[in-house]
Amino acid sequence: MDNSKCISKLDSNDWEKAWKDELGEEIKKKKFWTKDTPKINFEKIAIKDEYHDKLIEKLILDENDTVLDLGCGEGAVTTLVAEKVSEVVGLDSSDMMLDLLQQRIDHGNIENIQTKKMKIEDATVDTVGKFDIVLASRSFMGIHDIKNVLINSNEISKKYVFLAVFGRRNWRIEKKFYEKIGKDYPDFAPHDYIFNMLINLGIYPNIEHFDLEGNRKYDDLDDAFIRMKWKNENLTEDEIDKIKPFLKENLTLxxxxxxxENTLDKSDLVLIWWSKDSYNW
Structure with missing residues (x-):
């Protein structure tokens, strides 16, 4: 891909503003999970699928590498990466997600994963140190201070940065639900913005699409309710109560x-990555 043909006339500050405008006002989001939510087993929420296999195939990893997994979540990617490298630090701001990751670690007797509770925005060389690889798998959505996160990710990395982000053909069944209740689904394609911000920062990344064929699948309605991206901060309690009846109508066995599953329910993912040796920055 000839990245020079994709350079925008907007500078990085303009792209950052456009990103923030798309996200809307930064607010503290409501959560489906609270301190009173019963403990969830990691095997219930973190399902390995074809994305995980294809991501691992694309990553450039060495057995001696150290990896920082930004927004590690429940650790489906973190544990796979740990099989290929010397050490992984899974960073996340959610106690629930880190608990699920710790369950994975304990279940697999994994010795080379450490967890760190921290917001992605707070990860800098001063707070986390340097790593060979910085990885962020579908974890940059909702971050307002995205330009500084990109700068910090680049500074933390000694060898490569890999960012798996969403394309435009996502969340179709969620969009169908929003259409049914008379609302617009608040989404956008983050790879457009991130790519152009990187270009204006002097980083010329590689862009690869994941060729994902299968539908997302769920154990039951509760599983789908938890794992889908409902943007529930934009929904009223009455509207949230309509989700499970909608799923019952739209998911088939x-x-x-x-x-x-539902044939509309496919993921569109893009890998943005670059080598620290490929440019002077």
Whole structure:
């Protein structure tokens, strides 16, 4: 891909403003999970799928590498990366997600993963140190201070930065729900903004699309309710109560594996990555 043909006339500050405008006002989001939510087992929420396999195939990893996984979540990617490298630090701001990751670590007797509770925005060389690889798997959505996060990610990395972000063909079933209740689904394609911000910062990244074929699948309605991206901070309690009846109408049983699915429910993901040796920055 010839990145020079994609350079925008906007500078990085303009792209950052456009990103923030798309996200809207920064607010503290409501959570489906609270301190009173029963403890969830990691095997319930973190399902390995074709994305995880294809991501690992694309990453450039060495057995001696150290990796910082920004926004590690429940650790589905973190644990796979740990099989390939010397050490991984999974960073996340959610106690729930870090608990699920710790369950994975304990279950697999994994010795080379450390967890760190911290917002992605607060990860700098001063707060976390240097790593060979910085990885962020689908974790940059909702971050307002995105330009500084990109700068910090680049500074933390000694070898490569890998960012897996969403394209435009996502959340179709969620959008269908919003359409049914008469609302616009608040989404955008972050790879457009991130790519152009990087270009204006003097970083010329590689862009690769994941060729994902399968639908997202769910154990049951509760599983789908938890794992889908409902943007619930934009919904009233009455509207949230309509989600499960909507899922019952729109998910069908796959007779081969017994999982619920919908043919609209596919992921569109893009990998943005660069080598620290490929430019002077």
């Amino acid at each position: 796959n007779k081969e594996d017994g999982m619920l």
